[in-house]
Amino acid sequence: MPTNLPPDFYEVEKRFRLAKSPAEKIACLEEMLSIIPKHKGTDHIRADYRRQISKLKTASKTQKGGSIHVSAFRIDQEGPGQVVVLGTTNVGKSSLVDKLTNATPEVASTPYTTWKPTPGMMLVDNVQIQLIDTPPLDREYLEPELVDLIRRADLILLVLDLQTYPDQQLETTVEILRQNRIIPSHLKDQTDEDQFVWYVPVIVLTNKCDDESMDEICEIFQELLEDEWPMISISAKTGRNLDKLKKAVFDSLKILRVYSKAPDEEPDFSQPVVMKNGATLEDFTKEIHKDFHEKLKFAKVWGSTAFDGQMVQRDYILQDGDVVELHI
Ligand SMILES: Nc1nc2c(ncn2[C@@H]2O[C@H](COP(=O)(O)OP(=O)(O)OP(=O)(O)O)[C@@H](O)[C@H]2O)c(=O)[nH]1
Ligand SMILES: [Mg+2]
Known part of the structure; x- marks a missing residue:
């Protein structure tokens, strides 16, 4: 990189590195091209930027053309990892993603509200981490593409509703995951099947632990599981322990x-x-x-x-x- 670049070049280059969409990236690259001095020493960099612009333009044209079906379940990773928020219906998955990220998934007291995944970015210190709200896990039917999304995830946040038989929810969820050959990675040693399974780290979130009055039930539940699960009690509604959760997500992504x-x-x-x-x-x-x-x-x-x-x-x-x- 030539050393005599004007300061505004670095500003645009920074924006380029943070850009999420192809359109933003193209705009930044074009701006960088207009700023960078034109001489022999910068020839190869300018050529490199032009190549990147045409690649990005071709990619976005292919998508716009409609010839490729872009599924709602195919979510590009943004930031250092994909964190999937999972659980049975009404446990507060969408409320959590709404509270922690820039996304605004629908929240409702009626079951089966969410029917497609919604990604959002959660700021942890100065790092943006992608959380994905998902449709409820259900014994009857699980969208195959949701299974793929979970298998690819860097971390599962398994949400339980502390106020409605959390032990049963945990059992159901783990069973559904196991049926789809997805095993929480901390249970690897207890698993016989080591072929064709996906190990994904899991943190259990006991949600709706709104205030101190819920702490006792939470402790009892935790003892019941004999500390077998990495677990944090939270409230998506009141924001309890969400900072603790953010730190745990950051640490888990290594x-x-x-x-x-x-x-x-x-x-x-x-x-x-x-x-x-x-x-x-x-x-x-x-x-x-x-x-x-x-x-x-x-x-x-x-x-x-x-x-x-x-x-x-x-x-x-x-x-x-x-x-x-x-x-x-
Ligand atoms: N008291 C309390 N209620 C909550 C909390 N989080 C969510 N809720 C309520 O629980 C209900 C379900 O919340 P959602 O966020 O829609 O649940 P969900 O898991 O996304 O539900 P599905 O999309 O059907 O799978 C709503 O009435 C929320 O207001 C919480 O921390 N405390
Ligand atoms: Mg939902």
């Missing part, structure tokens, strides 16, 4: 945040690059731009396992909160 900075500048802590635990500096350069990946000379890191400004190699394992300055 992710870390890295901040890039230019020499002699402060990092922007509102714009992390989110990576999987165990990611290296090499992986980080790929996220930023292929030029950094190919031409990296050295990098300086500020963070918990590096002393301030320490020079590190490509195999350096990044830590949550690291600030990285790349030099090419």
Whole structure:
């Protein structure tokens, strides 16, 4: 990447990295193309942006053309993972997604309200995590595409209504999942079937634990399960323990945040690059731009396992909160 780029280029580039839709991405790339100085040194970058624009345009045309059926159950991952909110009817799945994300799924006291999944983004500190509200799990019928969605998920939030036989709901839900060869990953050791099954991490949420008066029932329920399940009691209605839930989701996805900075500048802590635990500096350069990946000379890191400004190699394992300055 040329070093003499105007500051507004970096602003647009940041927006591009955060852009969700193809249209937004195309708009940012076109803006970057108009800002970037036109000379020999930038030829390959400009060509790269043009290629990306035409790819995105072709992809969106194919979708608009109507020749491809886009199912409501096919939800592209946004952010570092897909978290599926599951449970039997009326337990408060839609209420939870409504409370925690920018989505507004329908909530109603009557059963079987939700009939298609609705994704929304939940802000945890400075990271947007995708939650998906789903139709109720039912012994009678389970949409095959919902099964696929669950199998692909990075985490299941299994919602129970604490006020209506939560033990039966848990049993029903786990049985339905098992019938579809989906096993909570913490039960892996107790499972004989190790072929053709999908292990997905699960956190049980005992919902409708609106205030202290519900704590006793919740504790009894927890004891009943002998701490076998990762469990948090929450209230989608009053917001109880939702911060605890957000932290548990973040931890479960096993992710870390890295901040890039230019020499002699402060990092922007509102714009992390989110990576999987165990990611290296090499992986980080790929996220930023292929030029950094190919031409990296050295990098300086500020963070918990590096002393301030320490020079590190490509195999350096990044830590949550690291600030990285790349030099090419
Ligand atoms: N008291 C209390 N009621 C809640 C809470 N969360 C949801 N509800 C109520 O429970 C009912 C069902 O809520 P929904 O969010 O529609 O439940 P759902 O699980 O999405 O239901 P389906 O779409 O049918 O599967 C509504 O009347 C909500 O107001 C909660 O934390 N406390
Ligand atoms: Mg619903």
